Amino acid sequence: MGTGPGAETGTEAVRGEEGAARAEPGVGSAKGRFGIFGGRYVSETLVHALTDLEDAFGRHYPTEEFQRIFRGLLRDYGGRPTPLYHAENLSRIVGFKVYLKREDLLCGGSHKLNNSIGQALLAKRMGKRRLITETAAGQHGVSAAMAGNILGLETEVFMGVKDIARQEGNVKRMRLLGAKVKPVATGEGVLKDAVSETLREWAACSRTAHYLMGSTVGPHPFPTIVGAFQSVIGEEIRAQILEKEGRLPDAIVACGSGGSNAIGAFRPFLDERDVRLHFVEGGGESLDADNCAAAFVLGRPGVLHGALMQLLQDEHGQVKPSRTRAAGLNYPGRGPEISYLCHSGRVKAGYAFDSEVFEAVKVTCRSEGLIPALETAHALAYILGHREEFDKGDVVVVNYSGRGDKDVETILRHLEGEI
Amino acid sequence: MAHVYYGDPTEEFSAELIRTLAGSGVDIVEVGIPSSDPTADGPVFTAACERALKGGMTPRRCIEGIARLREGGLEAPIVVTSYYNVIYSTGVGRFMAEVRKAGAQAVISPDVPFEESGELIAAGRGEGIDVILQVTPTTDGARLGRIAGAARGFIYTINVEGVTGARDGMPESALELIKRLKALTETPIMVGFGISRREQVVGLVSAGADGVVTGSAIAEIYARRLDRPEETLGAISGFAKGIKAACAEGNAQRKVA
Numbered sequence: 001m002g003t004g005p006g007a008e009t010g011t012e013a014v015r016g017e018e019g020a021a022r023a024e025p026g027v028g029s030a031k032g033r034f035g036i037f038g039g040r041y042v043s044e045t046l047v048h049a050l051t052d053l054e055d056a057f058g059r060h061y062p063t064e065e066f067q068r069i070f071r072g073l074l075r076d077y078g079g080r081p082t083p084l085y086h087a088e089n090l091s092r093i094v095g096f097k098v099y100l101k102r103e104d105l106l107c108g109g110s111h112k113l114n115n116s117i118g119q120a121l122l123a124k125r126m127g128k129r130r131l132i133t134e135t136a137a138g139q140h141g142v143s144a145a146m147a148g149n150i151l152g153l154e155t156e157v158f159m160g161v162k163d164i165a166r167q168e169g170n171v172k173r174m175r176l177l178g179a180k181v182k183p184v185a186t187g188e189g190v191l192k193d194a195v196s197e198t199l200r201e202w203a204a205c206s207r208t209a210h211y212l213m214g215s216t217v218g219p220h221p222f223p224t225i226v227g228a229f230q231s232v233i234g235e236e237i238r239a240q241i242l243e244k245e246g247r248l249p250d251a252i253v254a255c256g257s258g259g260s261n262a263i264g265a266f267r268p269f270l271d272e273r274d275v276r277l278h279f280v281e282g283g284g285e286s287l288d289a290d291n292c293a294a295a296f297v298l299g300r301p302g303v304l305h306g307a308l309m310q311l312l313q314d315e316h317g318q319v320k321p322s323r324t325r326a327a328g329l330n331y332p333g334r335g336p337e338i339s340y341l342c343h344s345g346r347v348k349a350g351y352a353f354d355s356e357v358f359e360a361v362k363v364t365c366r367s368e369g370l371i372p373a374l375e376t377a378h379a380l381a382y383i384l385g386h387r388e389e390f391d392k393g394d395v396v397v398v399n400y401s402g403r404g405d406k407d408v409e410t411i412l413r414h415l416e417g418e419i
Numbered sequence: 420m421a422h423v424y425y426g427d428p429t430e431e432f433s434a435e436l437i438r439t440l441a442g443s444g445v446d447i448v449e450v451g452i453p454s455s456d457p458t459a460d461g462p463v464f465t466a467a468c469e470r471a472l473k474g475g476m477t478p479r480r481c482i483e484g485i486a487r488l489r490e491g492g493l494e495a496p497i498v499v500t501s502y503y504n505v506i507y508s509t510g511v512g513r514f515m516a517e518v519r520k521a522g523a524q525a526v527i528s529p530d531v532p533f534e535e536s537g538e539l540i541a542a543g544r545g546e547g548i549d550v551i552l553q554v555t556p557t558t559d560g561a562r563l564g565r566i567a568g569a570a571r572g573f574i575y576t577i578n579v580e581g582v583t584g585a586r587d588g589m590p591e592s593a594l595e596l597i598k599r600l601k602a603l604t605e606t607p608i609m610v611g612f613g614i615s616r617r618e619q620v621v622g623l624v625s626a627g628a629d630g631v632v633t634g635s636a637i638a639e640i641y642a643r644r645l646d647r648p649e650e651t652l653g654a655i656s657g658f659a660k661g662i663k664a665a666c667a668e669g670n671a672q673r674k675v676a
Contacts, residue, residue: 031534041503041530043459045580048557186465192456199458204581206557303504303530304456316477317508318455 032220035344038336040219042306046199049206054221056126061228066121073117074232077150078107082233084240084397089367094383096390099249100370100400101237101265110373110402111233111261112143116212118229120147123210130154130209134184134198136163136191137328137375138170139402140214145179147212155179158198161189163327169406188321191331195305215258216335219306223336230264237397238268245395251276254399255378257293257322257331259338261401262347270346279338280382282324283351293322295334296342296349302333310334310342325354325410326374328402352381358414360384361404373402374410420447420609421659422500422583422634424467425484426476427453432648436641436655437488441495443656444663447609448493449527449632452481452501459502459529461584463635463642470645478505482521489522497523498551498572503531511538515546525549525572533566540569551575554600556592564603573607573629574600578614585615585636594626601627615639617665624669633662 032038040050060066074080082102091098103111123131131148134157135141141157148155157174161183164171174181187193195218202211213222216230234252241249252269254262254277262279269275282293289298295310302311304319312320312332322332334342341347352360357374360381364372372380379398383390390396404411421440425433437448453471457464478501485497499518506514506528518526526548531539533552543550549572554563557580567574578593579586593610600608610623611632620631640655641648 039535040532041535042532043529043577044532044553045459045555045557045577047532047534047562048559186462186469187455196456196458200461200582203459204579206580301507303502303507305458306530308507311504313504313508316479317505318472319504 032224034336034340036301037308037339038220038223039308040306041303041308042219043203045203046206049202050219050221052126056122057221057225060122060125070118070121073150074114078113078117079105080232081236081240082106084237084244086244087368090364093363093367094387094390096392096394096396098383099241099395099397101233101397103233103261103399103401104403108139108143108146109405110139110143111230111264112140112214113146114232114264115214115226115229115260116140116143116147117150119210119212119225120151120153123153123212124151126210128153128208128210130156130205131212132156132158132198132201132209133212133214134158134191134194135214136160136194136330137326137373138167138174138406139328141174141179141181142170142177144212145174145177148179149177156182158182158184158194158201160184160191160194163190166410167327167406190321191327192319192321199305215260216263216337217258217305217307217309217333223307226260227263227267227337230260231267233261233264233399234266234268237265241395241397248272248275249397250394251278251390251396252399253278253280253379253382253396255280255329255375255401256338257281257329257334259335261399263335263337265399266341266347277347278382279342279347279349280378281334281349281351282322282326282329282378283353284324285354289320291323293324293329293331294351295332297351299332301339304333307336309336310339326357326378328373328375329378350382350386352378352385356381356385358411361411362415371404371408372400373404374407376401420449420498420630420632421445421637422449422451422632423637424451424453424464424471425481426471426474427467427638428470428645428648429474430476430480430484434484434488435649435652438493439652439656440659441493443659445495445659446630447496447498449498449500449634450481450485452478452499452505454502454505457502459582461582461635463638464583466642467638478509482517485518485523486521496525498525498527499523500527500529503528506539511542512545515542515548519546519548523548525551527551527575529553533562533569553577554596556580556590556596563599567600567604567606570604570606573609574604575632576600576608576610576628578610578612581612583612583635585639586613587616589619589622594622597623597627617661620662620665621669621672624666625672627673630666631662
C-alpha cells in the first residue's frame with residue numbers, strides 16, 4: 001500500500017491555475033472542463049441528447065420545486081440524512097477519532113440512490129419513458145431500478161458477464177424490481193464494456209431514453225450532474241460534524257474509481273484548505289499493470305467514454321483493462337473532477353491492495369459489527385494502513401459508501417481458514 | 420467509400436482487401452485504426468477491432484501499412500479513422516504529420532464532435548490534412564450551419580440514430596438531412612452507417628448525396644470465413660461494384676428529376 005506518485009506526475013498544463021477552472025457545484029465550468037479534464041468526446045449522434053440534458057438540469061435543478069421533491073424523496077424514501085457514526089472501537093485501533101458517514105444505511109445499501117433519484121426526476125421532466133444504465137457491483141443498477149419504479153420509468157441495466165457472475169445477489173434484486181438486465185460479453189465483460197454498450201444503445205434511442213450515468217464520469221454534463229446530486233453526502237457531513245465536534249474534520253477519506261461517493265463527500269469542503277481529502281483507488285493484487293486498477297499510479301490523461309480523464313492505457317493509447325476484486329472500483333478511468341483534484345494536489349490519491357481490503361473487512365466486522373462493501377473497505381484499509389498520516393487528535397470522516405451483503409460469498413471464500 | 424478496420428483478421432488480408440475494393444469501384448478508402456473501445460461502432464466492427472487488436476495491430480503499424488499501400492501504387496484518397504485517445508496519446512500534431520507522411524488525405528475521429536474539434540482541425544491544417552466532420556439527423560439547424568461552414572474535404576452524414584452496422588431500411592430523416600445540407604453547402608456529402616443495400620444507395624444519391632460509405636457490410640462478408648478470408652474477396656468485389664452501380668443509378672435519377 002502507498003500513496004500514488006500519480007499526483008506528482010502531472011504536467012504543468014495539468015496543474016493549471018489552481019481553482020481557476022474548478023466547477024461550481026451544480027454548474028459545469030466552461031464546456032464541462034475541470035482543468036484540462038472532462039469535455040464532451042462523443043459521436044455527433046449523442047450531442048443533442050447531452051445539450052438537452054444540460055438545459056434540463058440548468059432549468060430544473062435550481063428550482064425550489066425540484067429541490068423539494070428531490071430532498072423529500074431522499075428523506076422519506078431513502079432515509080436521509082444518513083447518520084454520522086463515531087466508530088469508537090475502530091478509533092481505538094487506529095489511534096485517532098474515526099467517524100463513518102453511513103451511506104450503507106441509505107435505502108438500497110449504498111450512496112447510489114442519491115444520484116439515481118435525482119437523474120430519474122430529471123428524465124421524467126424531460127419526458128423520457130425509459131432509463132438505461134450500466135452497473136458493476138450492481139448497487140447502481142439496483143438504485144436505478146428503484147428510482148425508475150418510483151417514477152414509472154422502465155429500467156434496463158447493462159452489466160458485464162463477469163460482474164453478473166460475481167454479483168449474483170444484486171442481479172436477482174434488479175430482476176425482482178422489474179429491471180431488464182442485459183449481459184455484456186464484449187471486451188472483458190466488466191464495467192468498461194458495459195458503459196460502452198450503454199453508450200451504443202443510447203445512440204439509438206436517446207430521444208426516448210435517458211442514460212442514467214452511475215458515476216461522476218462520461219461526457220459533460222454527467223460529471224457535474226452526478227456530483228451535484230451526490231453532494232448531499234458532504235453537506236450532511238459538514239452539518240453533522242459541526243454538531244458533534246464543533247469544528248470541521250481534519251480529513252475525509254473516500255474510495256472510488258469514477259469518483260461519485262468521493263466527489264459527493266468532498267465538494268462542500270474543497271475550499272476548506274485545512275480539511276485533507278484522501279481518495280483511495282483499487283490497488284488490485286499488486287502494482288503490476290495487469291493486476292491493478294490504480295489509475296493515478298499507472299495511468300495518464302486520456303479519453304474514454306466521452307471525457308478526458310486519468311486513464312489506464314498502453315503505450316499506443318488503447319485502454320488497459322483494470323483489475324480489482326471490488327467490481328465497483330474496476331474501471332480504468334478516474335472521473336474528470338477527481339482527476340483534476342488529484343492532479344492539482346487538492347486531493348491526495350492513494351490505493352489499497354485486495355489483501356489489505358479483505359483484512360480491513362475483517363477488522364471492521366469484528367470491531368464495529370459492520371460488514372462493509374469491498375469498495376468501501378478500500379477507504380477503511382487506507383486508514384488502517386496509513387496511521388502515520390493522521391495525528392492522535394485528528395477527527396477523520398470515512399465515507400462508508402455501501403454495505404457488504406453483496407460481497408459476503410467473496411469475502412468468506414477469501415477469509416476461509418482465518419475465521 | 421469503404422471502411423476497413425486495418426488488421427482484421429490479419430494485416431495481409433486488410434491490404435489485399437483495400438486493393439480489391441479500390442479496383443472494384445471504391446473511390447475513397449477509409450482505413451480504421453482498431454480501438455479498444457469503439458463506442459460508435461456496432462457488433463460487427465466491435466468484433467473486428469477485438470480481432471485486430473488480438474492479432475497485435477497497433478496505430479503505428481496501421482500508418483506504416485498505409486505508407487506501403489501508397490508505395491504499392493494505390494491511388495485512391497485515404498481517410499484515416501481513429502477514436503480520439505489514440506490521436507491524443509500520439510500527440511495531435513505528431514499524428515497528423517505521420518498520416519500525411521504515410522500518404523493519407525483526411526482524418527475522422529468519431530468521438531470528437533464539432534465543439535471539441537478545434538485542436539484537430541488546426542493541426543490538420545498545418546499538415547494539409549482535412550478533418551472530416553460528421554452530422555446526423557439529430558444535429559440542430561444552427562449547428563448544422565456552423566459544421567457545414569467549417570467542413571473541408573467532405574461532410575460525413577450519419578444516416579441513422581445509432582452505431583455502425585448494416586440495416587435494411589433507411590429513415591426519412593436521412594433524406595431530409597441531405598436536402599438541408601445541399602441548401603447550405605457545396606462541400607460533397609458522403610452518407611454512412613447502416614448502408615448495405617442497393618435501394619438505400621439509389622435513394623440517398625438521388626436525394627443529393629455525393630457518395631455512400633459501407634463498412635460493416637463488408638466485414639460481415641469476410642467474417643463468415645475468418646479461417647480463409649481471402650476466399651471472400653470475389654464476393655466483396657461484387658458487393659462493391661453493386662454499390663457503385665447503385666450510385667450511378669441514383670445519379671441518373673437525380674439528373675432526370
